[in-house]
Amino acid sequence: TIAIGWVPRQQTRSAKRTRDRNFGQTPYETVYNCADENAPIILRRKQPFMRLHVTRSICPILLLMARLLSADSSSLAQVPKVPSPAHTFAIEGKQFLMDGKPYQIISGEMHYPRVPRAYWRDRFRKAKAMGLNTITTYVFWNVHEPKPGVFDFSGQNDIAEYLREAQAEGLNVILRPGPYVCAEWELGGYPSWLLKDRALVLRSGEPKYTAAVTAWFARLGQEIKPLLLKNGGPIIAVQVENEYGSFGDDSAYLEGVRKELIDAGMGDTILYTANPPNDLTKGSLDDLPTVINFGTGGAEKGFAKLDRLRPDGPRMSGEYWAGWFDNWGGKHHETDSAKEAAELHWMLQQGYSVSIYMFEGGTSFGWMNGANTSGSNYQPDTTSYDYDAPLDEKGQPSPKFDEFRKAIMEVTGAKPPAVPKQVARAAFPIATQMLTASLWRNLPTPTNSKTPLTFEDLDQSYGYVLYRTGLDEGDGGKLVLGGLHDYAQIYVDQELVGTLDRRLGTDSLEIPRQTHAATLDILVENTGRVNFTKVIRTERKGLTGSVTLDGKQPKNWEIYSLPMSDLSGLRFLPEPCSGPCFFRTQMNVSKPADTYLDTRGMHKGMVWLEQQPLGRFWSVGPQYSLYTPGPWMKQGSNVITFFDLAGDASDQIKTSTEPIFGATTSARD
Numbered sequence: 213t214i215a216i217g218w219v220p221r222q223q224t225r226s227a228k229r230t231r232d233r234n235f236g237q238t239p240y241e242t243v244y245n246c247a248d249e250n251a252p253i254i255l256r257r258k259q260p261f262m263r264l265h266v267t268r269s270i271c272p273i274l275l276l277m278a279r280l281l282s283a284d285s286s287s288l289a290q291v292p293k294v295p296s297p298a299h300t301f302a303i304e305g306k307q308f309l310m311d312g313k314p315y316q317i318i319s320g321e322m323h324y325p326r327v328p329r330a331y332w333r334d335r336f337r338k339a340k341a342m343g344l345n346t347i348t349t350y351v352f353w354n355v356h357e358p359k360p361g362v363f364d365f366s367g368q369n370d371i372a373e374y375l376r377e378a379q380a381e382g383l384n385v386i387l388r389p390g391p392y393v394c395a396e397w398e399l400g401g402y403p404s405w406l407l408k409d410r411a412l413v414l415r416s417g418e419p420k421y422t423a424a425v426t427a428w429f430a431r432l433g434q435e436i437k438p439l440l441l442k443n444g445g446p447i448i449a450v451q452v453e454n455e456y457g458s459f460g461d462d463s464a465y466l467e468g469v470r471k472e473l474i475d476a477g478m479g480d481t482i483l484y485t486a487n488p489p490n491d492l493t494k495g496s497l498d499d500l501p502t503v504i505n506f507g508t509g510g511a512e513k514g515f516a517k518l519d520r521l522r523p524d525g526p527r528m529s530g531e532y533w534a535g536w537f538d539n540w541g542g543k544h545h546e547t548d549s550a551k552e553a554a555e556l557h558w559m560l561q562q563g564y565s566v567s568i569y570m571f572e573g574g575t576s577f578g579w580m581n582g583a584n585t586s587g588s589n590y591q592p593d594t595t596s597y598d599y600d601a602p603l604d605e606k607g608q609p610s611p612k613f614d615e616f617r618k619a620i621m622e623v624t625g626a627k628p629p630a631v632p633k634q635v636a637r638a639a640f641p642i643a644t645q646m647l648t649a650s651l652w653r654n655l656p657t658p659t660n661s662k663t664p665l666t667f668e669d670l671d672q673s674y675g676y677v678l679y680r681t682g683l684d685e686g687d688g689g690k691l692v693l694g695g696l697h698d699y700a701q702i703y704v705d706q707e708l709v710g711t712l713d714r715r716l717g718t719d720s721l722e723i724p725r726q727t728h729a730a731t732l733d734i735l736v737e738n739t740g741r742v743n744f745t746k747v748i749r750t751e752r753k754g755l756t757g758s759v760t761l762d763g764k765q766p767k768n769w770e771i772y773s774l775p776m777s778d779l780s781g782l783r784f785l786p787e788p789c790s791g792p793c794f795f796r797t798q799m800n801v802s803k804p805a806d807t808y809l810d811t812r813g814m815h816k817g818m819v820w821l822e823q824q825p826l827g828r829f830w831s832v833g834p835q836y837s838l839y840t841p842g843p844w845m846k847q848g849s850n851v852i853t854f855f856d857l858a859g860d861a862s863d864q865i866k867t868s869t870e871p872i873f874g875a876t877t878s879a880r881d
Contacts, residue, residue, distance in 0.1 A: 301448040309620035320571025324374040327574045330843035336381035341631040346380045348386040348567045350393040354403040370433045373548040379446035380802040388451040391425050396537045396582045396593045400743035403665040408668040414749050433476030449482040457487040457495020486530035489517040503530035511555050517726040528565035535600035536880045539591040545833040546872035552614035573599030575839050578825035579674035582743030590714045595827030612870030638805040639867045647781040647796045650788035658770035664755035670773045677754045677770040688725035695757025698739035705730050793859035804845040808837040813864035817855040834874035
């Protein structure tokens with residue numbers, strides 16, 4: 213990239229932009245307004261290359277350059293390219309070769325949406341300091357295409373920049389574009405709009421699904437192709453699907469995914485599959501290398517099985533689960549780091565390659581946590597994805613980091629770089645006086661329907677939906693919410709009658725007989741879409757089945773869509789509030805630094821820093837604090853807003869320099 217002039221971020225966004233993505237692998241962007249003497253001038257390519265300071269006297273020259281650079285590829289055929297160093301990555305027998313020499317992949321998984329962009333470099337440097345030579349990451353479809361055909365690769369979602377920064381820090385990359393990724397992430401990375409069409413079948417060869425994947429991969433390929441190793445980028449391998457053997461055995465579907473990756477320009481590298489050892493046969497393609505995924509204690513048996521099923525091919529653990537995730541109402545996981553370090557040492561000593569899942573878990577900010585299931589139960593995951601990883605949620609090396617670093621050094625004999633200085637943390641005062649906004653006073657215009665509509669029917673992905681219907685005198689009895697997804701609070705005339713929770717398997721309660729006409733409200737929360745098993749195919753949210761009261765189906769509904777994606781229209785007042793309420797207060801930041809919001813004084817809901825959704829809180833634990841990154845703050849007053857389903861005068865929020873968890877366990881569930 214060539215940048216000319218200095219441009220603040222907010223000005224750049226509003227400036228005139230022209231972009232041509234048809235020019236091979238080096239898209240150019242120009243930003244200029246020569247009619248305004250005070251306007252910025254920028255001319256830049258995608259990768260940083262040079263920065264010059266100029267005067268407006270060369271504006272005509274800049275305009276000519278901009279027009280040349282935004283021309284089609286034929287007019288740019290004469291522009292010389294700076295050659296990138298040529299590297300090769302291949303497989304020979306049971307080992308990898310980098311530039312023809314044996315190469316052992318020592319990787320760690322880290323996900324770009326789960327780590328603040330400002331900290332990507334810091335985390336990559338810490339990966340190098342632990343002894344890693346590679347970073348593995350999924351690609352999360354639902355953050356990049358929130359609506360059909362609407363793509364976002366900016367800011368936190370700038371995966372190309374993430375990969376370039378990894379390369380700049382001397383790390384290779386293994387890319388896992390799915391389209392299904394699991395990852396304890398909302399719907400396994402799928403955008404929820406795929407579920408609106410009941411005929412579309414996820415993870416199948418069904419034509420509508422295939423068309424959506426093809427379009428998505430085509431757009432993703434524009435970001436990824438220039439970053440393949442043969443094109444001078446860091447990507448040494450691309451995974452085909454993800455643990456498909458745990459889901460099905462349709463080899464034609466896997467072949468289709470491979471073809472789509474190739475057609476999108478992402479297949480000109482090593483393609484491979486990954487599965488737990490017991491699912492290798494179902495989830496692999498005979499002509500592709502395969503790797504195995506397992507947790508603590510599974511290495512020897514796992515590799516023995518790989519040897520039997522694949523006598524040839526590389527020996528690699530694609531996911532070594534050196535930790536585990538938490539779900540609401542459960543315990544916080546802390547696994548045996550000494551045992552894991554010993555097993556890592558053993559794998560490396562055998563010459564096997566390994567990718568540690570996770571190197572840093574980070575945070576499933578906002579609404580993006582997934583949920584686990586055995587096929588019948590429901591276990592929503594917490595916002596924190598700490599995972600008891602070598603780097604904890606805030607990016608600080610844990611004792612596990614030191615043990616893994618030692619194991620890697622002992623086997624490789626290479627001394628890694630020094631561990632970078634830890635990012636600053638601080639506690640900040642939060643005003644105790646709060647403004648409030650009752651949900652009942654801030655409802656949008658409803659949609660009228662004879663039957664309840666799901667979130668997807670309303671083109672809504674996250675948040676809440678309020679279902680309202682009338683009750684006549686004498687109405688009451690057993691209320692049954694068929695297909696409740698996921699958590700509901702039931703009100704009569706805005707007075708709470710009770711709660712129902714898919715997590716607990718509850719879907720019915722008694723409504724008192726009414727002595728006069730009344731209003732029945734059912735406020736339903738999407739607590740996180742399941743990301744595992746075939747349940748994903750039916751993971752619509754809201755009231756997804758039949759609703760009956762005393763055996764009869766109410767016929768007229770007012771349905772209020774509450775995605776809570778924009779809080780600007782809320783009307784806050786300096787008065788108490790109880791029930792479903794928004795609370796707003798101020799956090800005074802002397803100097804931005806990482807902190808945790810202590811949520812033990814709240815009940816159940818969501819927190820925002822300014823307009824940035826941080827994540828969920830719930831008094832059932834085990835998570836009782838929310839990681840709040842310093843780069844998302846500003847010096848001075850910062851607005852904190854939270855929505856509490858059971859708000860009352862006791863609600864309060866504080867800060868802490870350390871995370872707050874409940875009881876712990878070392879057992880994986």
